[in-house]
Amino acid sequence: DTAVSQTPKYLVTQMGNDKSIKCEQNLGHDTMYWYKQDSKKFLKIMFSYNNKELIINETVPNRFSPKSPDKAHLNLHINSLELGDSAVYFCASSFSLSAGELFFGEGSRLTVL
Amino acid sequence: EDQVTQSPEALRLQEGESSSLNCSYTVSGLRGLFWYRQDPGKGPEFLFTLYSAGEEKEKERLKATLTKKESFLHITAPKPEDSATYLCAVQAGTGNQFYFGTGTSLTVIP
Numbered sequence: 316d317t318a319v320s321q322t323p324k325y326l327v328t329q330m331g332n333d334k335s336i337k338c339e340q341n342l343g344h345d346t347m348y349w350y351k352q353d354s355k356k357f358l359k360i361m362f363s364y365n366n367k368e369l370i371i372n373e374t375v376p377n378r379f380s381p382k383s384p385d386k387a388h389l390n391l392h393i394n395s396l397e398l399g400d401s402a403v404y405f406c407a408s409s410f411s412l413s414a415g416e417l418f419f420g421e422g423s424r425l426t427v428l
Numbered sequence: 429e430d431q432v433t434q435s436p437e438a439l440r441l442q443e444g445e446s447s448s449l450n451c452s453y454t455v456s457g458l459r460g461l462f463w464y465r466q467d468p469g470k471g472p473e474f475l476f477t478l479y480s481a482g483e484e485k486e487k488e489r490l491k492a493t494l495t496k497k498e499s500f501l502h503i504t505a506p507k508p509e510d511s512a513t514y515l516c517a518v519q520a521g522t523g524n525q526f527y528f529g530t531g532t533s534l535t536v537i538p
Contacts, residue, residue, distance in 0.1 A: 319471070356513060358472070358528040371523070405471050415460040415519045417526070419471030 318342050321406045321420035328396060329428055335392045336423045338406030346370075346412050347389040349381060350405040352422070358405070364389055365412050396427045431455070434516050434529035441536050444505045449532045451516030452498040459524060461499050463492050464515040466531065472515055506536045 321338040328334055340347060348371075349361040363371040367383045378394040389406060406420040435450045453461070460479050464472035476485040478494035485492045489510060491502045501514055513531040520527065 356466075356515075356531045356533075358515065358517075360526060371525070407471070413459075413524050415462055415477050416474045417462075417464075417472070418474070421469070421471050 317420075319406055319408055319418050319420040321404075321423050323423060324421065325424050325426075327426045327428065330396055330398060332396050333392065333394045334396060334425065335390060336404055336406075336425075338389045338391070338420060340387055340406075340408040340418070342408055342410075342418060344408040344410050344418070345386055346409045346414070347383065347386070348407040348409075348417070349389065349391050350407060350419075352403045352405060354402075362389075362391075363412070370412060393425075396425075398427050401425055401427045432516060432518055432527045432529040434514075434532050436532060437530070438533045439535070441503075441506055441534070443507060443536055443538050446502070446504045446506070448503070449501040449514055449534070450498060451501070451529055453516075453518045453527075454497075455518050455520035455527060457521050459519040459521075461494055462517045462519070463490075463499070463501055464517065466513045466515055475514075503534070506534075508536045508538050510534065511536045 319340045346365045348363045350358050352358050361375045362381045364383045380392045383389045403422045403424045405422045407417040432453045463475040466472045476492040481496045483494050489504050493500050513533045515531045516529040
């Protein structure tokens with residue numbers, strides 16, 4: 316039973332399209348995150364939510380909109396996709412905002428053509 | 429500026445050849461330093477947390493140590509299954525921000 320699951324695993328789409336990635340965690344954690352990993356393996360935080368409330372919103376274009384319907388789910392919607400959005404997007408969760416151990420999903424590889 | 433730097437970027441070892449990976453950091457208000465392992469096509473998997481200088485943690489062939497400016501991940505007698513990218517992260521500041529390094533890609537040759 317996967318602890319943090321995200322779908323889809325792969326997305327290939329054209330510039331200008333809109334896409335969504337879904338994430339669910341069954342660990343009972345309060346905090347969830349979206350990270351972007353570029354081709355050099357650098358992981359950069361995009362958003363964090365604690366009990367459905369947005370906590371961190373890094374400098375991310377407003378084409379990216381996260382939504383947390385409940386504390387077990389954090390979805391990411393991306394409008395008007397650009398070439399530079401191509402990356403692997405990871406969802407993660409932690410017990411609390413101050414907890415240091417993150418549990419990651421397997422990633423969603425987005426390719427924008 | 430808060431920063432985490434890992435070296436080397438890539439490391440190739442013969443099976444059984446011990447070595448160390450380095451993670452140096454410049455952050456304000458360190459709350460913890462974390463090591464993760466990432467296999468190709470997978471998300472990072474937590475290995476260790478270190479909170480204070482002098483602390484050490486061990487797991488199988490891996491040992492993580494921490495000083496005031498850097499952490500080392502020592503790999504003793506590695507096996508091919510230890511091949512992966514090893515990521516270092518620090519948690520710092522009042523906002524508990526995470527800062528990840530770019531990782532060391534380890535290949536262990538049989």
